[in-house]
Amino acid sequence: MFEKVLIANRGEIALRIQRACKEMGIRTVAVHSEADTHAMHVKLADESVCIGPPPAGQSYLNVPAIIAAAEITNAQAIHPGYGFLSENARFAEIVTAHDMTFIGPTADTIKLMGDKITAKQAAMEAGIPVVPGSKSAITDMNEARRIAASIGFPVLIKAASGGGGRGMKVAESTGVLESALQTASSEAQAAFGDGAVYIEKYLGQPRHIEIQILADTHGDTVHLGERDCSLQRRHQKILEEAPSVALDPEIRAMIGKIVTDAVKAIGYCGVGTVEFLYEDGEFYFIEMNTRLQVEHPVTEAITGIDLVREQIRMAAGHKLGVTQDAIKFEGWSVECRINAENPETFTPSPGMVTEFHAPGGLGVRLDSALYSGYRIPPYYDSMIGKLIVHGRDREEALMRLKRALSEMVVGGVETTIPLHLALLEEAAFLAGDYHIRWLENWLAERQG
Numbered sequence: 007m008f009e010k011v012l013i014a015n016r017g018e019i020a021l022r023i024q025r026a027c028k029e030m031g032i033r034t035v036a037v038h039s040e041a042d043t044h045a046m047h048v049k050l051a052d053e054s055v056c057i058g059p060p061p062a063g064q065s066y067l068n069v070p071a072i073i074a075a076a077e078i079t080n081a082q083a084i085h086p087g088y089g090f091l092s093e094n095a096r097f098a099e100i101v102t103a104h105d106m107t108f109i110g111p112t113a114d115t116i117k118l119m120g121d122k123i124t125a126k127q128a129a130m131e132a133g134i135p136v137v138p139g140s141k142s143a144i145t146d147m148n149e150a151r152r153i154a155a156s157i158g159f160p161v162l163i164k165a166a167s168g169g170g171g172r173g174m175k176v177a178e179s180t181g182v183l184e185s186a187l188q189t190a191s192s193e194a195q196a197a198f199g200d201g202a203v204y205i206e207k208y209l210g211q212p213r214h215i216e217i218q219i220l221a222d223t224h225g226d227t228v229h230l231g232e233r234d235c236s237l238q239r240r241h242q243k244i245l246e247e248a249p250s251v252a253l254d255p256e257i258r259a260m261i262g263k264i265v266t267d268a269v270k271a272i273g274y275c276g277v278g279t280v281e282f283l284y285e286d287g288e289f290y291f292i293e294m295n296t297r298l299q300v301e302h303p304v305t306e307a308i309t310g311i312d313l314v315r316e317q318i319r320m321a322a323g324h325k326l327g328v329t330q331d332a333i334k335f336e337g338w339s340v341e342c343r344i345n346a347e348n349p350e351t352f353t354p355s356p357g358m359v360t361e362f363h364a365p366g367g368l369g370v371r372l373d374s375a376l377y378s379g380y381r382i383p384p385y386y387d388s389m390i391g392k393l394i395v396h397g398r399d400r401e402e403a404l405m406r407l408k409r410a411l412s413e414m415v416v417g418g419v420e421t422t423i424p425l426h427l428a429l430l431e432e433a434a435f436l437a438g439d440y441h442i443r444w445l446e447n448w449l450a451e452r453q454g
């Protein structure tokens with residue numbers, strides 16, 4: 007096992023990784039920007055290295071500075087967390103070239119999944135159901151018209167280098183297909199330096215369901231069920247839950263088997279998430295995430311498995327500590343992302359946290375790097391914490407969530423806590439009756 011791991015991240019996820027390392031007897035190295043000198047992840051690490059000025063491009067994305075920090079501290083592995091360098095194939099390659107372990111899949115796998123066209127091809131070849139559409143990049147207008155006509159309008163044009171909702175265009179009819187393709191391609195070229203686009207059938211009101219998998223380097227793979235991440239605003243998740251009200255044990259086992267067989271066939275290693283749209287009882291693959299995800303705690307809550315511990319063990323070449331038969335799904339878990347933002351306009355609200363009280367009690371977990379007297383810097387993501395609850399059923403989890411949200415105090419900045427409390431009063435949400443468009447419609451109605 008590694009003796010020392012460098013964590014190339016900040017905030018709550020840096021703390022989450024440190025906690026796993028501590029329990030495993032691994033020493034931790036924090037890296038931080040000049041804006042994060044007083045951050046909690048620096049205080050809690052065994053060692054820390056300042057890697058540059060506040061903007062992420064000069065610090066948390068500064069590959070030479072991070073590699074140098076790992077070398078001077080003798081770290082044997084680098085955990086990238088989520089965001090920043092976590093899905094950067096070049097970074098994974100550089101870490102490996104410096105005789106250190108990148109805690110994640112291989113650079114080749116990251117590359118394969120980073121290109122949404124090759125990811126979809128790999129998924130399809132491995133037996134995963136995909137959204138009907140083009141099998142490769144669109145190069146010819148006649149071919150585009152033929153594919154669109156065969157799947158039916160509206161169609162969605164996506165950028166191969168997009169993902170996370172960036173670079174998508176809906177085309178309602180043949181008449182606008184050519185201009186939509188051209189716009190999508192030139193926007194993709196400008197944004198990602200890659201103009202490759204593909205076509206998919208447009209799904210109107212699906213759920214976003216993702217399957218968590220673990221795959222060790224010995225060929226063993228398991229799935230840890232699904233998370234329902236349909237409640238999003240501008241492609242930012244607001245609240246996630248596990249399990250999904252839309253699935254039952256038979257469907258879960260069926261899609262779980264398809265996904266575990268597929269990741270084994272692909273030769274995937276580490277933790278990963280296979281993302282689907284789910285509509286009218288059908289799964290449609292959209293993307294695979296090759297990183298630990300923000301919402302991983304809801305899966306930990308219902309399975310009792312420490313995902314970060316398993317991830318580090320697998321990266322060190324150990325066998326999975328768990329078999330599929332031993333994985334039991336117990337109860338219900340919901341996560342609220344608490345952002346330092348105005349709860350109506352979503353304008354970021356950085357600044358001094360004058361007061362902080364964490365909720366607690368049975369079935370309540372708060373993953374946060376906040377403390378009273380901490381100044382939230384304006385340079386990074388506005389997520390300041392994740393409140394995760396667990397109950398025997400959905401009703402108990404939601405009851406606990408309401409109780410915990412009303413207990414939590416964050417003074418001095420605005421937060422999205424009132425938004426979550428309002429969501430918990432909404433009949434459709436309470437009934438689990440929602441899809442990927444629901445939250446934005448609800449927010450628009452509330453604005454009046």
Ligand code: MV4
Pocket residue numbers: 137162169170171172206207208209210214235236238241283292293442443
């Ligand atoms: C789609 C879609 C409808 N049809 N693909 C957005 C992010 C990216 N991961 C895929 N996304 C979508 N792909 C087809 N064929 C609708 C979305 C989408 C969405 C997906 C998941 C969660 C929230 C969303 C919000 C808007 C659009």
